[in-house]
Every structure is written in structure tokens, then in C-alpha cells.
């Protein structure tokens with residue numbers, strides 16, 4: 595083969611590649627990862643979170659995207675557990691080149707992800723992880739790249755304790771908790787502290803592990819202690835087991851919990867009479883909430899829970915911060931985020947120095963098989 599022939603062939607190859615590329619230009623997208631527990635113990639958390647975030651992204655894309663680019667969502671199943679969440683975070687950062695993460699839901703998964711985000715300079719916003727350590731380093735300083743769209747558990751625990759004492763007239767409480775779950779352990783501590791500070795007495799505290807399914811030994815102690823309320827700040831899967839077994843044992847003291855109760859799969863018959871603190875109520879009459887409920891219903895055919903709502907808020911916050919920064923450089927976006935003021939469905943969001951929004955909580959009651967709005971508590 596002559597040199598000249600080879601030369602012509604190579605020119606042709608280069609030309610065809612260039613033309614091919616021109617004929618089908620690959621549109622530039624801005625990638626956003628959504629880390630959500632789609633499988634594992636609490637799949638309704640994942641589905642709601644994914645759906646809420648995707649709806650926000652769809653709305654932005656319909657309006658032209660952000661920085662002139664369409665937004666591409668990369669959804670990963672992080673299972674509400676540390677290891678799968680870390681693997682998912684590494685995958686989206688190292689393989690997909692993602693610079694923005696929405697997630698995780700569960701504090702015990704968001705905390706290890708936040709360490710990676712901070713180290714790699716990737717902006718992370720958790721919609722719903724309420725443990726303070728999500729945004730705080732061990733030395734108490736703030737992780738510069740990590741934010742959340744929800745209030746934190748010292749506030750949530752205080753709201754629960756005040757409600758028990760002031761509204762339910764409780765003088766004594768029994769706490770049941772999973773020591774191995776950062777969220778549960780933290781919230782139980784925050785409740786205990788607030789309850790005793792307000793003059794209440796903790797008459798029993800028992801722990802279990804996430805593998806446990808038989809709570810009869812613990813519930814026997816509850817029955818004996820006869821507390822005015824039982825604090826059970828776990829996720830709906832555990833709440834379903836414990837409240838059903840408590841009903842069988844004839845325990846009538848009301849159960850009280852936190853946002854982890856929020857699920858379409860909460861066993862309302864078993865949890866009947868219980869109360870929990872949450873981020874939002876679909877019965878909120880503010881126009882922004884009712885519009886959101888309508889839009890979500892039109893898209894998915896169901897009423898959005900707090901997880902869907904906060905994921906929608908978190909995605910909007912992130913995209914607005916990118917827009918405000920005028921660049922997708924995460925170092926700039928994190929600064930824009932720290933200074934943002936955003937009218938979210940779950941309330942107006944501005945961040946304090948720890949990257950926590952200052953927001954109200956709602957109290958909901960499981961009553962007549964429905965979830966009823968009781969009251970809103972401002973910080």
C-alpha cells in the first residue's frame with residue numbers, strides 16, 4: 595500500500611468521523627445524581643424521593659433546563675444503608691462524572707456519602723436526612739459542600755417532647771430505639787433531653803437491632819411501666835411491627851414518633867392513635883402546597899408525602915443555586931447555595947451557618963385510619 599493511499603484513507607476516516615459527529619451532535623447535559631433507597635427496608639422512601647426530584651427536573655427541562663443545558667438525572671438505589679450508598683456515590687462521581695448529588699434519605703447513608711462529597715468537592719443536598727452530623731465534621735465545623743432541605747433532629751425531638759407534655763399532658767415517657775441507626779439514636783436522645791428538661795420523666799428505655807422482629811420482651815416492660823406516651827422514632831417498617839405487637843399486648847398509651855413514620859405503607863390500623871412530627875402536610879392550605887399536590891397527583895396519581903415534597907424542594911434548590919452561580923463549577927455553586935433564599939413547598943429556605951434550613955415542623959395524628967394534620971410548630 596502506498597503512503598499516498600494510506601494518507602487519503604486516513605483523511606477520509608477523519609472527515610467521516612467529524613461529519614458524523616456534526617450530523618448527530620451530542621447535546622450537552624448537566625448531570626444530577628439522585629441517591630434513593632429504592633430497595634431494602636424502606637422502599638417507599640426511595641420511590642417518593644426519586645419521583646419528587648424527577649418532577650422538579652422535568653419542570654426545569656420544560657423551561658429550558660439550567661445554564662442552557664438539559665438536566666440529566668442519574669438515579670441510583672442506595673438502600674438506606676452506608677455501604678450501598680457509598681458505592682452509589684463513588685459510581686456517580688467516578689464513572690458518570692457527576693458534580694451534584696441529591697440524597698440520601700436516611701441519615702446513616704447520607705453521613706458517609708457526605709464525607710465523599712466534601713472530599714471530592716461535589717455538592718450534596720439531602721432532602722430529608724435530619725441527623726446534625728450530615729452537614730457537620732467531627733470537629734463541629736460545617737462541611738462546605740453539604741446541605742439539607744429539612745430541619746434537624748434536635749428541633750424535631752424538642753417539638754415531639756413539647757407536644758407530649760403540653761398537648762397530651764404527658765408526665766412520663768418510655769423510649770424504644772435502635773442503637774445502630776444514627777437517625778433513631780439521635781432523635782431518641784434529643785427527645786429524652788427535651789422531655790426531661792421540661793419536667794417529664796423517662797420511665798424506661800429499651801433498645802433493639804434492625805434485625806429484630808419480636809418486640810414482646812420490650813413491650814412487656816412498657817406494659818409494666820405504664821408510661822403516658824411511648825416514643826418510637828424509627829422508620830415505618832419497624833413502627834408497623836412494634837405498634838401491631840403493642841396492640842396485641844393491650845398497650846393503650848399513645849405512640850409518638852418522627853418523620854420516619856411517613857409512608858403510604860404505615861400500618862394505620864396498628865398505629866391508630868399515634869402522633870408523629872413531620873416536614874409537611876398535604877392538608878396545608880397554602881397555595882404553593884395545593885398546587886404541588888395537584889401537579890404531583892397529575893403526574894403520579896398519588897398524594898405526595900414529605901419525602902417526595904422535600905426531594906422536589908431539594909432539586910429546585912440545587913438547580914436554582916446552579917442558576918444563581920451562573921456556572922456548574924461546584925465550588926461556586928456551594929457558595930450560591932449557602933446564600934440562597936428559596937420559596938419551597940415545605941417553607942421558605944435560607945441556610946444557617948451549619949447549612950441547615952430554619953423551618954417549621956408539623957404534627958400529624960393517625961386517626962380513624964387517616965393521617966390528620968394537628969398543628970404546625972415554628973422554631
Ligand code: PHE
Nearest residue numbers: 700701722723724777853854
Ligand atoms: N429523617 C430521616 C433520617 O434522617 C429520614 C426520613 C425523612 C424518613 C422524612 C421519612 C421521612 O434518617
